[in-house]
Structures are given as C-alpha cells and as structure tokens.
Amino acid sequence: MFDILLYLFENYIHSEAEVFVNHDELTDELLKAGFETDDIYKALGWLEKLADLQNADTIPYLTKHSSASIRIYTEDEVMRLDADCRGFILFLEQINVLDLETREMVVDRVMALDIHDFMLDDLKWVILMVLFNVPGHESAYSQMEELIFDEPDGPLH
Structure with a gap:
C-alpha cells in the first residue's frame, strides 16, 4: 500500500502531472503499473481519509493546548x-x-x-x-x- 502512495505522489502529485479524478481510471492505471487491487483500494482510502482530516471537526482528539x-x-x-x-x-x-x-x-x-x-x-x-x-x-x-x-x-x- 505504501508503495502505491509513493508511486502516486512521485508520478502525479509531486511531478505536477494531471491527477486522475476518476477512481476507476486511476485503479486501472495502478493495476497496469503492477499493483494489487486490495492494496490500491487501501491506498485510495488512505488518501480519502487524509482529505477528510483537513476538516478540524473530523479530528476529535485535537483539543486546546x-x-x-x-x-x-x-x-x-x-x-x-x-x-x-x-x-x-x-x-x-x-x-x-x-x-x-x-x-x-x-x-x-x-x-x-x-x-x-x-x-x-x-x-x-x-x-x-x-x-x-x-x-x-x-x-x-x-x-x-x-x-x-x-x-x-x-x-x-
């Protein structure tokens, strides 16, 4: 799963290449790159959760400090x-x-x-x-x- 995250970051995000918005197209691209389906779904879920964390309401363990x-x-x-x-x-x-x-x-x-x-x-x-x-x-x-x-x-x- 971590290899997929690195692949996506290096090849799409960090290189400023166009990022696929369609999960099916991205999944197909990752399958062609040799990644396993389960790992692809885990990596995409990891990224979705990262996006969710941008909303402070979704980080319940943050308190005043x-x-x-x-x-x-x-x-x-x-x-x-x-x-x-x-x-x-x-x-x-x-x-x-x-x-x-x-x-x-x-x-x-x-x-x-x-x-x-x-x-x-x-x-x-x-x-x-x-x-x-x-x-x-x-x-x-x-x-x-x-x-x-x-x-x-x-x-x-």
Whole structure:
C-alpha cells in the first residue's frame, strides 16, 4: 500500500502531472503499473481519509493546548514511530514545519499505514503528503522539500 502512495505522489502529485479524478481510471492505471487491487483500494482510502482530516471537526482528539504542552505517544505509536521518527517530528515542530494539527495528521496517517518496518525515510514521505494536501501550508511543504531533497546523501529515492 505504501508503495502505491509513493508511486502516486512521485508520478502525479509531486511531478505536477494531471491527477486522475476518476477512481476507476486511476485503479486501472495502478493495476497496469503492477499493483494489487486490495492494496490500491487501501491506498485510495488512505488518501480519502487524509482529505477528510483537513476538516478540524473530523479530528476529535485535537483539543486546546498551551505552548508548554508535550505530545505523549501511545504504546502503539511508539511501536511504529521509533525514537528517530519521534525526534524528527519534534524537530519539525520546533522549526515550525509542523503545527499541532499537521503533526496529528501525520501521526494519524502513519498509524493507518499497513507497513511493518516503518523508517524515518517513510515518515518524511508521509509528512510531505500531509503538508501537500493541507491548504495554507505551502511554505511548510517547501521547507520540508528542502530538508529532504537537499540532504548530503541526496534525495530519499
């Protein structure tokens, strides 16, 4: 499923190519690219849920917070997001790439992935996808792109 999300992001969204709006056409395209039907539906559902998260009413766990509040991760989140991932999220919050809402969107979308060995590079792609899909966060998206693609070791893929 994650491979499909990366494929869509790299080939359609990030490259600014025309994105299919018809699910049937997109599904056919992904099938021709060699992806499995179940994984395609899971990936499309993941993207739909990401779009739904843009409405604050659909994020029931967001509450008022103070600037001194600290995010405590659940046991399941700690199992998925290792110390490097959690540290990177905190770093992005400190440099204002992520705010409370986008951080929670990232954690929500990470936890919804059907992936066993989640790594920091995977997290970076999820963050890019979230920031790309949230209106008003263009600057944060650009800053995140710079962090990823200007790394000394080169881009992620």
